[in-house]
Amino acid sequence: MAEKYIIFLFAALFMITVGIVAIGILVSYNLSKTYKKQFLQTLLYHQIFLYSFFLYGVWGRILLGQVLINLELSPAIINKASFFIPALGLPFLIICWYMLIKFFNEMNGFVLSKITTIGYFIFFGILITAGVWYVNTGNFKAIETPEIIIIRLLIVMNLISNIFIVVPSLFKKTHKSKIELNFPSAFILIYLTGILIYSAGLWFIKEHFLISSATILLMFAASAQLPVFTLILIKKIPAKELSGDLDFEGFCNKFEISKREAEIILEICAGKSNQAIANSLFITLQTVKDHAHRIFTKTGVKNRVHLTNLVREKITKK
Structure with missing residues (x-):
């Protein structure tokens, strides 16, 4: 009975999160199509890559887990196999962070230089190469729960990335004639609070299915804040001025x-x-x-x- 309840809960949660994905992407798409601004196009790409990672790394992992359990494999094999789903989704997350950097810079009237872009991807290329090397060492094979390691590593990277990308946007300003949109401090605080809460939930996601359910829901919902906040702000700007x-x-x-x-x-x-x-x-x-x-x-x-x-x-x- 309990198992059927959990399956029903996750099925309902999946439908809700798909709805949130639709809202985030459709709002971003409509903004981009209506106002034809580069920073809005970047926001659309950010949403696409972010939710691609979430759908692949979160729901793909849950589905894979059910398949592996039904195959009656040992817990050790399941843990090892489960590691590769979030790990293989890392490129989506890296591009998503880049689009977030690009979005906040373009919104404040700045353009990322080619050197910055190349340096960004070289940095993560080196990081991934080092990670692959470590996976092939004997030390990694001795870890009993590699999935937990990669999840917590991604949590820390995502939290740090968002803080270092979003917070400077409050202070890094160009001349007002070049600013496309100005996010109030309250919006930034709400956005980062959502990320902080779901990051804490992800840290303990294996503890209880209610924690994992609430965390997944908040993760999808918090990520839809950017297009919603952008829509609210744009509606306050006269169409001709925008x-x-x-x-x-x-x-x-x-x-x-x-x-x-x-x-x-x-x-x-x-x-x-x-x-x-x-x-x-x-x-x-x-x-x-x-x-x-x-x-x-x-x-x-x-x-x-x-x-x-x-x-x-x-x-x-x-």
Whole structure:
């Protein structure tokens, strides 16, 4: 009776987690398709690789365990075989972490360099190579529960990775004109708390089936927070501002441009020199220079050419 109850519980849990996967991926897909932003495309890839690992590494492991038990193999063989499911799913997790790094950087207006990307994958390539070497040593073969070792290793790596990826995003800011989206500290705290709780549950996942069930559910649910939080924040941003499809008034409102500064921007975009602008607006040359400096600071550009390009990029052509 108890066994049937556990099977029913895990079947229901599987259906719920599949539903959560659908929500996370569909929300990410709709955001990416609707707003056509690179950081949203990256979020979609993150969700795909993360849930690929979860479905393969978690549910694949549970299914394999049932198959091996039905074959009436020894516990030692089952433990050894079970090790390889989460281990083989590691590439999904590595790519998922990379997409998380990329997402938070792009959201804050930064672009990962090729050197950073290459260095990231070289680091994990070396780590995996060292792991394979250790597996082939006699020391690893003497471990009675290799599955527990790999699970706890992945827990620590996932927790550390999320903390070192997400927390710096609160402080690493570029000019506001380049920031795509700003996650409030409360959202970050909720996200990391969810990861911390399910990490603690995973540490003791073998203790009781209720612990494992609650942990699996929280793991899937916590991972769907990013697309849900992103959706909530995007809904608060005017559609024109988010898409960059602004009129000149919207452009000035976005960058807090004054009326006089707006007049100077139009003159700069018309190709006039500072002296010509001063003559046209009946102001001194120094006043034009002062206003231009404030305009450059507010918009995050370095010169007149960059300002002109920014205006053309942001404003709808009519």
